[in-house]
Amino acid sequence: MAMKVVALAGNPNVGKTTVFNALTGMRQHVGNWPGVTVEKKEGVFEYKGERFLVVDLPGTYSLTAHSIDELVARNFLLNGNPDVIVNIVDATSILRNLFLTMEIFDMGLKNVVIALNKMDLAEKRGIKIDIRKMAETLGVPVVPMSAKEGVGIEELKETVYNVAHGKVRPNPVTPTYDPDVEREIRHISMALSQTELTERYPVRWLAIKLLQRDDEVMKLVLRYLGEEKLKEIMGHIGEAEAKYGRAMDLILASQKYEFIDNLMHRFIRYTKSEGINLTDQLDRLLIHPLYGFLALGIVFYVVFKFVFAIGLPLQGVLDDSFSAFGEWLAPHIASETLRGLLVDGIIGGVGAVLSFFPLVFLLFLSLSVLEDVGYMARVAVLMEKLMRKFGLPGKAVIPLILGLGCNVPAVMATRTLDEERDRLVAMFVNPFIPCSARLSVISFISGAFFAKHHALVAVSVYLLAIVVALLSARFVSTFLVKGEETPFVIELPDYLIPSWKTVLLHSWERSKEFVQKAGTVILFGSIFIWYLSNYPLPVGTGSSYAEKIGMFFEPYMKLMSLDWKAAVSLLFGIIAKENVISTYGILYGSADALVNAMTPLQAYVLAVVTTLYIPCIATIAAIRAESNWRWAAIVTVYMIFVASLVGITVWHLGSVLGY
Amino acid sequence: MNMIVPLSSLQPGERGVVVDIRGGPNFRNKLVAVGLTPGVTLHVIEAHPYGPMVLFVGGTRLAIGRGMASRVFVRRL
Ligand SMILES: Nc1nc2c(ncn2[C@@H]2O[C@H](COP(=O)(O)OP(=O)(O)OP(=O)(O)O)[C@@H](O)[C@H]2O)c(=O)[nH]1
Numbered sequence: 001m002a003m004k005v006v007a008l009a010g011n012p013n014v015g016k017t018t019v020f021n022a023l024t025g026m027r028q029h030v031g032n033w034p035g036v037t038v039e040k041k042e043g044v045f046e047y048k049g050e051r052f053l054v055v056d057l058p059g060t061y062s063l064t065a066h067s068i069d070e071l072v073a074r075n076f077l078l079n080g081n082p083d084v085i086v087n088i089v090d091a092t093s094i095l096r097n098l099f100l101t102m103e104i105f106d107m108g109l110k111n112v113v114i115a116l117n118k119m120d121l122a123e124k125r126g127i128k129i130d131i132r133k134m135a136e137t138l139g140v141p142v143v144p145m146s147a148k149e150g151v152g153i154e155e156l157k158e159t160v161y162n163v164a165h166g167k168v169r170p171n172p173v174t175p176t177y178d179p180d181v182e183r184e185i186r187h188i189s190m191a192l193s194q195t196e197l198t199e200r201y202p203v204r205w206l207a208i209k210l211l212q213r214d215d216e217v218m219k220l221v222l223r224y225l226g227e228e229k230l231k232e233i234m235g236h237i238g239e240a241e242a243k244y245g246r247a248m249d250l251i252l253a254s255q256k257y258e259f260i261d262n263l264m265h266r267f268i269r270y271t272k273s274e275g276i277n278l279t280d281q282l283d284r285l286l287i288h289p290l291y292g293f294l295a296l297g298i299v300f301y302v303v304f305k306f307v308f309a310i311g312l313p314l315q316g317v318l319d320d321s322f323s324a325f326g327e328w329l330a331p332h333i334a335s336e337t338l339r340g341l342l343v344d345g346i347i348g349g350v351g352a353v354l355s356f357f358p359l360v361f362l363l364f365l366s367l368s369v370l371e372d373v374g375y376m377a378r379v380a381v382l383m384e385k386l387m388r389k390f391g392l393p394g395k396a397v398i399p400l401i402l403g404l405g406c407n408v409p410a411v412m413a414t415r416t417l418d419e420e421r422d423r424l425v426a427m428f429v430n431p432f433i434p435c436s437a438r439l440s441v442i443s444f445i446s447g448a449f450f451a452k453h454h455a456l457v458a459v460s461v462y463l464l465a466i467v468v469a470l471l472s473a474r475f476v477s478t479f480l481v482k483g484e485e486t487p488f489v490i491e492l493p494d495y496l497i498p499s500w501k502t503v504l505l506h507s508w509e510r511s512k513e514f515v516q517k518a519g520t521v522i523l524f525g526s527i528f529i530w531y532l533s534n535y536p537l538p539v540g541t542g543s544s545y546a547e548k549i550g551m552f553f554e555p556y557m558k559l560m561s562l563d564w565k566a567a568v569s570l571l572f573g574i575i576a577k578e579n580v581i582s583t584y585g586i587l588y589g590s591a592d593a594l595v596n597a598m599t600p601l602q603a604y605v606l607a608v609v610t611t612l613y614i615p616c617i618a619t620i621a622a623i624r625a626e627s628n629w630r631w632a633a634i635v636t637v638y639m640i641f642v643a644s645l646v647g648i649t650v651w652h653l654g655s656v657l658g659y
Numbered sequence: 660m661n662m663i664v665p666l667s668s669l670q671p672g673e674r675g676v677v678v679d680i681r682g683g684p685n686f687r688n689k690l691v692a693v694g695l696t697p698g699v700t701l702h703v704i705e706a707h708p709y710g711p712m713v714l715f716v717g718g719t720r721l722a723i724g725r726g727m728a729s730r731v732f733v734r735r736l
Contacts, residue, residue: 061693062691062692064688066684066685066688066689092718093694093717093718094717094718095694095699095717096693096694096716096717096718096719099692127718213684246679247687249684249687250680250696250697253687253691253696253697254696254697254698254699257698257699279720280704280705280713280720283704283705284705287707287710287711287713287722288707289707289709289710381710381711381722382710384724385710487689487690487724488723488726488727489689489690489693489695489721489723489724490722490723491693491719492713492720492721494720
């Protein structure tokens with residue numbers, strides 16, 4: 001017998017992840033919904049010897065066609081045939097949460113269970129809820145819970161089991177509207193009725209969605225009933241709106257809230273008035289236009305220190321252990337080819353992948369804590385205005401700052417952004433931010449060539465890179481990605497002590513996913529570069545493929561006064577940016593020879609180009625993991641283009657100015 | 660007098676009832692979904708001259724940009 005499917009639906013931040021983890025424990029799988037980069041989590045729980053498949057839907061406030069998240073959730077509810085829908089409702093904000101519940105009821109779905117979460121918090125705030133009356137009023141079972149404390153999980157399983165087996169038959173209320181609106185709904189239902197379309201979708205839901213001018217439903221009508229019919233219906237809606245003098249979606253929404261409000265009075269009582277609480281007092285400081293930024297600076301500093309001060313040494317240790325292992329292994333392998341492949345290619349590659357693990361894990365740990373404490377929403381509020389100027393939301397400042405440490409975890413951090421469009425832009429510009437590997441190149445060049453002004457030179461490269469990143473963000477968000485900028489309104493949750501179990505589990509899952517997704521790319525990339533540098537003869541002999549490629553590009557490099565050796569070094573820099581200088585050293589025989597071979601201006605051009613030219617292979621892998629191959633390729637090509645453009649400009653400008 | 664004013668003109672501590680939202684469907688949807696819809700009562704907690712406003716609506720604390728707040732019309736209570 002197939003497993004029964006349980007869908008989890010709810011607003012953002014209601015504790016869906018906490019409930020999901022409490023239900024499924026470690027038995028979960030994270031992937032993507034087909035065709036889109038919306039995360040899909042599935043897990044299994046057992047009750048009375050039967051296994052249930054739990055599907056976590058994206059957290060949404062409603063089920064319109066305005067965002068991918070909402071469409072994904074709604075399509076699963078309509079077409080995924082879940083046996084039971086668990087609607088998680090935040091007991092501290094019932095009015096808004098029941099809006100989504102009513103959207104689910106509008107769809108004519110019956111097997112709904114309400115998991116009323118955060119009961120502990122509701123109690124503290126003096127919100128009294130009569131559970132029995134609530135269930136009676138809404139017509140569905142209501143399970144009170146405090147998922148964070150594990151309260152109510154067993155009851156939820158039992159209720160799901162009972163509904164799945166028809167032992168409890170929910171009978172949800174039908175949200176009703178004013179007589180005028182009901183008349184419009186009837187009118188449209190008549191126009192649609194008795195067709196293939198209404199066999200597949202509930203007719204009342206179709207009518208309501210048409211009244212809201214829902215794009216997807218309009219497309220459905222077009223497909224099933226033709227243009228004539230759609231025009232007729234939309235024409236009618238236009239007339240109705242003219243009559244009421246207001247958009248139909250607003251009318252429907254406010255009546256839906258009114259409907260909920262009327263129901264709520266039957267089962268809820270507020271014994272304390274909403275006063276200013278501790279959160280509000282903290283917010284006076286934390287989102288204050290001045291103190292807020294100071295606090296933000298401190299928080300960033302701490303996170304940055306935490307991730308990189310612990311992560312980079314760990315990365316070094318892992319890296320060294322793999323090298324040591326390779327060196328130990330090398331003499332035991334007779335075949336030279338096999339030895340090279342195994343030691344330099346595979347062990348080096350696997351080492352590179354695993355050495356990122358501590359960084360990625362610490363990063364996700366910090367992000368989860370910030371998110372769970374409730375601080376992330378405040379970052380979004382503080383930075384919104386500034387970041388919007390560059391086409392990014394406020395929260396996007398976090399990946400940008402993390403990029404200064406390492407772009408790999410930074411690209412992974414773009415997933416904290418809510419809109420796909422924003423995620424794409426943020427990961428596009430991230431590789432421009434100079435990571436610590438590039439710091440080693442920048443500081444070598446500024447130290448070796450600009451003894452007097454080395455700090456100034458280094459800072460100028462950083463500033464140049466940041467300007468390029470921000471301008472690129474503006475450019476990409478204007479020309480390359482679809483979708484309008486999203487209006488800024490955000491929920492500010494109460495500050496809370498995070499649940500360590502959730503935070504650790506979350507970070508662990510994410511980091512594991514990184515190794516799985518990015519691992520193969522990094523591994524094969526390493527093997528490929530190893531091949532280029534050793535065949536037909538090793539680098540240094542002048543006849544490796546790597547050197548041939550370098551020479552092929554020499555005319556191009558000449559445009560910015562660099563030679564084929566630069567091309568080879570940059571090629572190796574794709575594995576890890578710090579390789580640029582060491583490769584140069586090998587090609588010239590020594591670092592001193594390198595210093596004598598270049599003018600300061602040429603060296604400066606090299607520093608700039610190294611900073612901008614291409615994401616390292618691990619970053620490319622991370623971008624691919626977070627979006628797709630196409631996007632990773634576009635980023636790469638764009639960066640090569642920008643680096644060439646800036647390199648050539650700097651060279652010519654510098655020459656004209658007489659450097 | 661109960662006047663209808665843009666939300667952005669309310670001061671911290673003031674209350675109002677939303678009467679209208681002016682803007683495109685995407686904009687309206689976003690507000691409606693978080694609970695800002697005609698008919699609801701809101702309570703302004705904080706308003707910085709250049710920053711966003713913080714409101715209490717239906718048990719939820721929301722931050723909303725100035726620009727958006729100027730397109731939400733409320734009746735002062
Ligand atoms: N007081 C209290 N807090 C809870 C409870 N359940 C979850 N939380 C907290 O609510 C916050 C959100 O929980 P998550 O499980 O991340 O919520 P979510 O719905 O998955 O949120 P998104 O990932 O933003 O969609 C976290 O800070 C949790 O610690 C509960 O029963 N009581």
